[in-house]
Amino acid sequence: MIRSRLTGLRTWGAFVLALAGGSIATAQTAQNMWPYPQTAQHSTPQQYGQYQQTAPPVQPQTGPYTVTTPPAQQPYPQAQAYTQGQTAAAYTQPQATQPVQQQPSYHVAQYQLPNYQAPAPGQRYAMKDEAQEQPESVPPPAPTAEAHSAPVQHGGGYPTTGDQPAGDCNCNQVSTGSWEGYVQAPAASYAGCNGTSCYPDCDYGGFGGASCHAGGLGGKLGADCGCPRQWFFGVYGLFMTRDNPSYHKFAASVDGTPAAYPYYPTQDTIILSTDDIEPDWQWGAEVRFGSTFGRPRNCDPCGGCCGQRPCAWEVVYWGLAEDSQMALATDILGDTDRMYGLINYAGLNYDLDGSGGGTYADRPLNDYIDYGSPVQDPTTTADDVRLLAVRVRSNFSAQNLELNFIRFPVAGCGGGCNPCCPSPLSVNALCGVRYLKMDEDLLYDAFTTPGGDPGGGWVPDAGMPSSYPGGFPDTMPNSIFHDINVDNEMVGVQFGGNINYQVGCKVTLFCDSNMGIYGNRISSFQRVWAGGAGEVSWVNSGNPVAVRSDKTDVSFLGEMRAGVGYQVSCNCRLTAAYRVIGITGVALAGEQIPTDWSSPEYVGIIDSNDSIVLHGLQTGVEWKY
Template identity: 30%
Template structure:
């Protein structure tokens, strides 16, 4: 009886032990099929005790391949898997500047193009005055000088177009502005002690117009008239850092700086016409009216550098811009004395220029001139696309030809007339108001 029960007990023991053994991976060769040197158990999990095994969850096994676990040394990838780091940031219309510097620029407003249009009101400094009319009975009473028709406040306009480099605050721009002014002043012989004469009569000797000496037209005249015109044109191509680009991104005071470099073309043209009428006080183009006209043209072209400083407070920014450069100046000048009866000429047998017309031109006289500019202004960001600007600008130019400097002491010496002195200075200053649109 005992012998017959032993095989049954042995079978029951072996079956029970099989319940606690880890299953063998049938897809892999068993350790019996591997060489002895490399044979090792190949299990899905390390061996566990029966108590640990029974505590495991009995969830269905996924047949899909598990994602690879990042290696420990790939720290950046592992940190990216942490909750919250993979979410995309969101920005409002005034997103942080750092976000706008991002080349992606997907979640904030990063303008690329910008355009500006505005008006100018500018004036120039007074130059050295040249006296043109006097009272022959009272030499202390200076009747009219060159500044009697000097430039007054004149209107102009400014246009600007540019583009930022991607999402940075570096940009290029083309800037054009122009200011033009004219003025006129007339004096008559009424109320004078003597006659209406000119201090230039000694200079005019030797010139003849319509059969009479020029002095006969300017001395003892009924009226003298002075007309002057002033034209300023400016074109610039600059590359610069725009510290005002992200106005409205800061809620406290913030000071930023930007560099600037570029090229400028600056044109300054000035004309003067001193006319006399010996018969009446109305200038109507009659042959007895005589005109002395001077026209000078300065064309400056060269490179410039500068700096932009901006102080920002929320939507408001205060800025200062400086520019300076050395320029080649091509100067042209034309002097002529004429009337309805023709052009005055030199009538002096002792002069080497006897018989020549007083019609002198000089083109493209070259010299080096300097130009500096300062802009002080304020801007307010009305919306993310539009801002208004108001400011004051000063432009100083040295080494230019002025009309009043072309009046010679001897009108018979045409070489002196054509020499075109060019050591004058001009300071142009005034305010501006405009708006900038960015898109």
């Protein structure tokens, strides 16, 4: 009886111990079922794929009952800490005798070693009888011997290294890993971009041009989403001219003896006028440079991180070389023709020898230039004077300096950046300041000789030249000079816009225009003088004739430039355009010739009611970087 009770107690004890062992195994398995490895469990570094062996608890078997011990669950290895320069250990086959069920792998959140995936947590095994079927064994992944010297970090962003495929005609970098090209129409490989041939807007605009990303100045999109500034630079050659100045007559030639005196020369007798000194085409140069600025706007519909800086500044300088024109008319003594001057110098005297009362005392200057409006009968004039030569010269030059600010774009593509198919038309706004200086000269020279007709033909006085010696030497009192210099210096604010229309992958039509109101500071200087000892003076005062005056007026300026651009590369463009600049409220040299010389105050009045048009070709090359 006692033995039977002992046997029963032993049986119950074994059963309790078996239940306790199952609880321990269950707790251990629950710990291993946490979905991510617990780094706190690592005490010493382990090789990849090495299992920690834990011996199962051994229970003594007594009595008639058979206790099945659940299989021990081995903890799966944790990702080994990896340091710089350490070589990854080889994966080894586990030595555990228990079968291991393959679990789904996962990627390490921060550090990932190629060709290795950390195993997922194990699954709990249920307690079975010895006769129950064991689970099928799945072999572990094959080991690899590849070694790595540094970890690969995934920081969230596009990689900026590696070979990139060739871009398309729009300079798009066809890549799924980075976007660093000059982009306008996105490449078809980007998400959201179809593969159709959308209307190309290839980011090919000029300075002040427009595009979806940087208004024709380009939009370099850095892979780090920094949207760096876009710098641009252009060099151009100019070939321009100006419209003809107002018409003025300078000399006439009358053949023979008029039917009656006084005689007014008709238009067919005019031999020298402003038509003979019409402005010619002149060369010039232009330089532009600037940069984008402002907070970038996200205008990238196909996967980029930023689009463009919305504004740009540019500095513009252009200048036209001085255009010089000259016309000369001469007369020969002894023929039937006689040349007459047509500028009225009433109010001025001339003393040819400067003696103040000698042989050639002060006489009206009109006598020395043989003023012919009207022509008087020379036979009734004592101490006659003949005009042997008249020369007219003109000089013109222009210099321009601007500081402009451009806003990208205000119409067209800027309305929303339609994904993959941006509008081919874009409009930018412009405002700025301009300084424009125009320098014009008009020079009238006469060469004269006194003499008379004693009945055998006209002959000069003794010691006086009988023909034009050439060059209007300023050492001879026979040379008389009238110089007019006028400067217009305009400063003002201008407003305008730039229109770009993409007609092909590399061809752009553009039209730039601006207008403004300017303050015009006008300065004028007139001087009438003679060579040698000759003296020209005011009739009323006897002072030398030199008048300097200035005036401030209001001018209006409008400019338009229309042309075509051809994109040679992503950074270089060739342009050809025609430019027209119209200016009102300016003073021109020919308009400053007074109708009379009664006083310096009258001569000093500046006529600024004229206008001028500059026009011509502009060709050049532009860079952006």
